[in-house]
Amino acid sequence: MSPSWLNKARWTQVRKDAEFNRLRRISSPSYVFRGNNSVLWDLQGEEEILLCGAAGTGKTLAILCFINELAWRYAGLRVLIVRKVRVDLTRTTLVTYERDVMGYGNPLVATVQRESRKVYRYPNKSEIVIGGMDRPGSILSGEYDIIYPAEAVQFTLNDWETLIMRLRSGVYPYPAIIGDTNPDRKEHWLKQRSDKGVTKLLNTYHKDNPAYWDIVAQQWTPAGVRYVLGKLSRLTGVRKERYLLNKWVNAEGMIYEDWNEDIHLINADDLPDFKFRIRSIDFGFNNPFVCQWWGVDYDGRAYLYREIYQTRLLVEDAAVLIKNLTGDEHIQADIADHDAEDRETLRRRGINTIPADKAVSEGLQEVMGRIRVEDDGKPRLFIVRGARVTEDIELKSAGMPTSTQEEIGGYIWNDKKNKDEPVKADDHGMDTMRYAMMYLRNEVGTKVLTEWWTDD
Numbered sequence: 001m002s003p004s005w006l007n008k009a010r011w012t013q014v015r016k017d018a019e020f021n022r023l024r025r026i027s028s029p030s031y032v033f034r035g036n037n038s039v040l041w042d043l044q045g046e047e048e049i050l051l052c053g054a055a056g057t058g059k060t061l062a063i064l065c066f067i068n069e070l071a072w073r074y075a076g077l078r079v080l081i082v083r084k085v086r087v088d089l090t091r092t093t094l095v096t097y098e099r100d101v102m103g104y105g106n107p108l109v110a111t112v113q114r115e116s117r118k119v120y121r122y123p124n125k126s127e128i129v130i131g132g133m134d135r136p137g138s139i140l141s142g143e144y145d146i147i148y149p150a151e152a153v154q155f156t157l158n159d160w161e162t163l164i165m166r167l168r169s170g171v172y173p174y175p176a177i178i179g180d181t182n183p184d185r186k187e188h189w190l191k192q193r194s195d196k197g198v199t200k201l202l203n204t205y206h207k208d209n210p211a212y213w214d215i216v217a218q219q220w221t222p223a224g225v226r227y228v229l230g231k232l233s234r235l236t237g238v239r240k241e242r243y244l245l246n247k248w249v250n251a252e253g254m255i256y257e258d259w260n261e262d263i264h265l266i267n268a269d270d271l272p273d274f275k276f277r278i279r280s281i282d283f284g285f286n287n288p289f290v291c292q293w294w295g296v297d298y299d300g301r302a303y304l305y306r307e308i309y310q311t312r313l314l315v316e317d318a319a320v321l322i323k324n325l326t327g328d329e330h331i332q333a334d335i336a337d338h339d340a341e342d343r344e345t346l347r348r349r350g351i352n353t354i355p356a357d358k359a360v361s362e363g364l365q366e367v368m369g370r371i372r373v374e375d376d377g378k379p380r381l382f383i384v385r386g387a388r389v390t391e392d393i394e395l396k397s398a399g400m401p402t403s404t405q406e407e408i409g410g411y412i413w414n415d416k417k418n419k420d421e422p423v424k425a426d427d428h429g430m431d432t433m434r435y436a437m438m439y440l441r442n443e444v445g446t447k448v449l450t451e452w453w454t455d456d
């Protein structure tokens with residue numbers, strides 16, 4: 001070994017170390033965490049942890065910063081960040097990770113598109129794997145030191161137990177599953193599991209989040225005034241209880257009381273062949289524009305397999321999106337709310353709509369009938385997990401439903417005794433679904449189908 005070679009090797013190492021330290025520095029944000037958002041380091045040895053809180057209490061940022069710090073400290077750490085549906089990670093958790101933890105421009109997050117991201121790699125061989133339980137594929141063949149199920153109430157108990165099996169005693173001595181969630185139904189399995197002490201549930205509050213509460217001045221920050229006192233305070237019913245007040249409560253007077261996510265939600269891979277397809281549309285701009293694609297199988301069962309649920313979408317742009325998403329699928333009919341101008345906008349872009357049958361009471365009966373489980377053990381209405389194509393971040397951060405599926409649990413009777421009309425809030429997917437089911441009842445139930453194309 002010549003001295004010059006030695007110097008070169010050492011110089012290379014020095015440069016590598018400097019680059020490593022630079023990357024670590026730019027990837028280490030200095031947030032202050034308060035309350036239960038700050039205790040993750042003290043819970044070593046706890047295998048199941050759940051940060052629970054109203055919307056925007058800082059849970060996601062706290063968990064991501066914890067994971068990031070572990071990844072730097074423990075070379076070769078393996079982490080899984082998982083959501084029930086993979087696409088829903090893209091605009092929420094991964095944005096928080098890339099923007100607020102690592103920082104845009106950071107080379108560790110810059111190379112791959114977020115939608116197709118499968119893993120984040122650290123220079124010390126630590127890895128954060130990304131996935132969804134809708135397409136578990138390879139994520140469940142690996143083992144992990146930390147597993148972060150984001151929005152944990154969306155998982156089934158079976159999912160949760162499957163994830164626990166993937167924990168390993170690797171480079172980090174305290175493998176753990178650390179989830180976060182907003183509260184949900186009182187009898188949700190995750191609440192029960194926490195009440196039994198199997199999962200350690202830690203509550204987080206808006207005043208724990210420095211972005212919203214100024215602890216020195218003891219007052220809401222301007223962002224806190226806008227978000228907590230503004231947006232969240234405008235919520236109503238069960239959503240207010242859960243997303244503003246952090247309470248596990250049930251909606252009283254639920255209209256579709258037979259709705260059961262274990263029965264009515266299915267994975268896209270389990271869909272049967274469709275005999276025909278329809279689309280149902282409800283217009284909105286400040287409220288979400290909703291377009292639902294329904295497939296009907298040979299037994300007449302209806303499956304909501306794709307959905308646009310988006311605010312601030314112009315009808316003309318929606319028309320383009322609808323056509324792109326539909327591709328070469330043959331749509332037998334388009335049913336829409338009655339707004340003449342909006343229907344005309346769609347017509348000019350090749351989507352000819354039939355005005356919906358908006359009879360509320362009959363529509364509700366029709367949907368209820370389809371949701372009811374029949375003698376063969378199956379209902380006649382299903383929603384495909386992950387049907388909604390893009391999560392509307394404005395709605396999500398305001399604690400509002402972001403899909404038809406998310407409306408159902410909070411869709412309640414105005415008068416719980418008389419049960420004659422629904423509360424008119426968060427019902428855009430509900431209306432659209434009624435239009436579709438009324439079309440099936442009126443047009444398909446009685447007539448032979450005449451197949452036709454929209455003239456695009």
Ligand SMILES: Nc1ncnc2c1ncn2[C@@H]1O[C@H](COP(=O)(O)OP(=O)(O)OP(=O)(O)O)[C@@H](O)[C@H]1O
Nearest residue numbers: 031032033054055056057058059060061100210211
């Ligand atoms: N410790 C902190 N310091 C500064 N800003 C924070 C902190 N914690 C959270 N925030 C900011 O507050 C906002 C909400 O945080 P976050 O998304 O982590 O909340 P959450 O509890 O996960 O919300 P949700 O229930 O809606 O998922 C984000 O913009 C985040 O950057």
Ligand SMILES: [Mg+2]
Nearest residue numbers: 059060061180
């Ligand atoms: Mg969150």
